[in-house]
Amino acid sequence: MVAVTIWNEFRHEREEQAAEVAYPDGIHEAIADALTDEYDVQTATLDDPHHGLTADVLEDTDVLLWWGHEAHDEVSDVVADRVHRHVLEGMGFIPLHSSHYAKPFTRLMGTSCSLQYREDGGTERLWVVDPGHPIADGLNEVIELPETEMYGEPFDVPEPDRQVFISWFEGGEVFRSGCCYRRGNGRIFYFRPGHETYPIYNNAAVRRVLRNAVEWASPTEGAPRTFGERS
Template identity: 80%
Template sequence: MAAVTIWNEYRHEREDDEVAAVYPDGIHTTLADALADEHTVRTATLEEPDHGLSDDVLESTDVLVWWGHEAHDEVDDEVVDRVQERVLAGMGLIALHSSHYAKIFKRLMGTSCSLQYREDGGTERLWVVDPGHRIADGLGESIDLPRSEMYGEPFDVPEPDRLVFVSWFEGGEVFRSGCCYRRGSGRIFYFRPGHETYPIYENEEIRRVLRNAVAWASPTDGSPRTFGQRE
């Protein structure tokens, strides 16, 4: 069982009636509900002191789940530094949907993380292209999402260490939707599904992916890392 902190801007849900109708208590609450049976969960939001991500919170977090969209630039660089340090030390990070533009994800990738998109509510088929991966445990060969936002290639990120999911959209586009990375001792998973006006985080297969991803991204014991001059 991992100690999970779910971070959410919690901006759309308070300002947009359409979003509030889908996630009345906030996306972070729905994500917490998806994970609570298998992990210890707490939440943090943008408006809290330190955005809810103090040193104490991060030190006691095994995996940080991040959802952001319209307020990326409002995240304090000091908090980004703090999160980056913890990821390099072994904390897992799961970046969801539009968090490809989050400061922390762009920092860790070292690229623009840009892509193509279209908000049309079309069909998405999420293909499992690495069925032996821990994150794909218990899934079939694909997940069908009847309404979704299109993300399309090119996706300006480094080549993933492992690619677990590829999305196909009814417009013909494809997208690398489940990308695994390591930075320092930390594991990072980018997972594309999750637009704020579609109840994608209520989908039981998507919730299984999230639970699996937390288990995969949790810190593991390894040999100690030492730096500097050696006597």
């Protein structure tokens, strides 16, 4: 069974009433609820020792989901480098929403990962623009979220290998909301939805995306990689 670790800052849900109402047990537990029936799931948070991401935990993790927002700088460089290394070695990595600024993601992308945003609670429509991609399996052509935070272009990331979703917002903005990358042996899927004060991770279609993404990002055997001088 695929081993999944869900990492969450777990700050907003303890500090803001709206976030606590949306996710009374934490965003990580809402995501875990979407995955537990199909995967071997564990959770970790920022305030756990070593942020819950020790070498042993990551060694036993096939796919890491990451939710961060207000405390990116509190993630230790040691842990960020550890995650980076494990992705290159083959661990799947799924940064969610504001995790475009997470240390592991910016290291993997090599860019600022900056964007535009507006917290207005407007409607978002995620259009499936790559319907043949495994992450789009079982979805309709559009996912509508009635209340969300707007993210807008330009999004300072490298050109994705595959683009699964493009979002439209009430203000007219569009955004690349489902970006697939490969770094080393690891697969990365950035997925935009998931603001802390809206219960987006309870949406059935979003939960289907997360399950599909875990399946897609899971490590494959492949061929061994050898570097350096060969005798």
